[in-house]
Amino acid sequence: MTATHSFSTLVPDAILDAVESTGLWSDSRIYPLNSYENRVYQIGIEDGTPVIAKFYRPARWTEAQIREEHQTLLTLKAAGVPVVAPLEFNGDSVLRHNSMFFCLSPRLIGQHPEADNLDQLYQLGELIGQLHHTMSSPFVERITVSPLTQIDNAANQILVGNTFSTKCQLPEKLKPIYKKQIAKLRDMSQAAINAYWPVSLRPIHGDSHRSNLMLHNEQFHLLDFDDCQNGVAVQDxxxxxxxxxxPQLQLSEIIEGYETYLPFDRRELSLIDVFKSTRVISYAAWLQSRWDDPAFNKAFAWFGSEEYWTNHLNELKNCELEWGEMSK
Incomplete structure (x- = not known):
């Protein structure tokens, strides 16, 4: 395999050169962290605390979009919202090295939330409520959520396939079943959106799953605003x-915490299945579209087999069968 993927030039020397271009002096220790869309490393600093270096996937975001992400984080930090904001060097946090955008941020040590801990769910609701309360102005540069467009684009990606490798293609014999299932979920999503969609969207984190939250010094912090966007509160x-x-028990704890800061429009609960289905469809398309990146080949070696696609179809069917359970 030839090194033609987006991060082919991001070798250890280039990583250290980028970090040291800020004036920091590394001790040459590089520890890769769990990130695939971008590349994230813990970098040891001589006579100092390690920093986290995030290298943005080329051509995914514009400089203006990255700057808006950073300005949001800096504003949130200044307002006392527990987030990890990028470090600034000579008044700038958006750094560039060898045509690649990157940033440095402090290292945060802690634990991710416990999946079924109701007390923690209340705290997470509080944090997201505080976040939404502080992020009062819609984004200008970031994307705006559009579930039906996401479903269409992801499904088309799956059906067309990745020209880089035939290994990860949806088998021809499963395409009719896939098309039928996608059409069903799209129709259900369209009906839910027609029944209720917010008059105006709000800035949100956009990907606030457990791995993007860290319990540090008895306080949860939100990490990785890479997918921040204008969206719907329930997405977070x-x-x-x-x-x-x-699920209602967990939902009630989250919403009760959220309403410490903001009222929650319970009509949004009817959109959960829309976002769930969109996420399931988009995840498979994301894996397929990134198959020219060697990191995906290694981390997701199970992807693309006929067994995988059969399981994916079952997961899509479950989205249909479980529709409405969360909004009862």
């Missing part, structure tokens, strides 16, 4: 629902 809440039999 539903990802913490892990129970399938009684």
């Amino acid at each position: 809440l539903w990802l913490h629902i892990t129970q399938t039999e009684n």
Whole structure:
């Protein structure tokens, strides 16, 4: 395989050169962290605390979009919201090295939330409520959520496939089943959106799953605003629902915490299944579209087999069968 992927030039020397271009002096220790869309490393600093270096995937975001992400984080930090904001060097946090945008941020040590801990769910609701209360002005440069467009684009990606490798293609014999299932979920999503969609969207984190939250010094912090966007409040809440039999108990804790800062429009609960289905469809398309990146080949070696696609179709069917359970 030839090194033609987006991060092919991001070798250790280039990583250290980028970090040291800020004036910091590394001790040459590089520890890769769990990130695939971008590349994230813990970098040891001589006579200092390690920093986290994040290298943005080329051509994914514009400089203006990255700057808006950073300005949001700096504003949130100044307002006392527990987030990890980028470090500034000579008044700037958006750094560039060898045509690649990157940033440095402090290292945060802690634990991710416990999936079924109701007390922690209340705290997470509080944090997201505080976040939304502080992020009062819509984004100008960032994307705006559009579930039906996401479903269409992801489904088209799956059906067309990745020209880089035939290994990860949806088998021809499963395409009719896939098209039928996608059409069903899209129709259900369209109906839910027609029944209720907010008059105006709000700035949100956009990907606030458990791995993007860290309990540090008895306080939860939000990490990784890479997917921040104009969206719907419930997008930042539903990802913490892990129970399938009684999700209402978890939801009530999250919403009660959220309403410490902002009222929650319970009509948004009817959109949870829309966002759930969109996420399931988009995740498979994301894996397929990134298959030219060697990191994906290694981390997701199970992807693309006929068994994978059969399981994916079952997951899509479950989205249909479980529709409405969370909004009862």
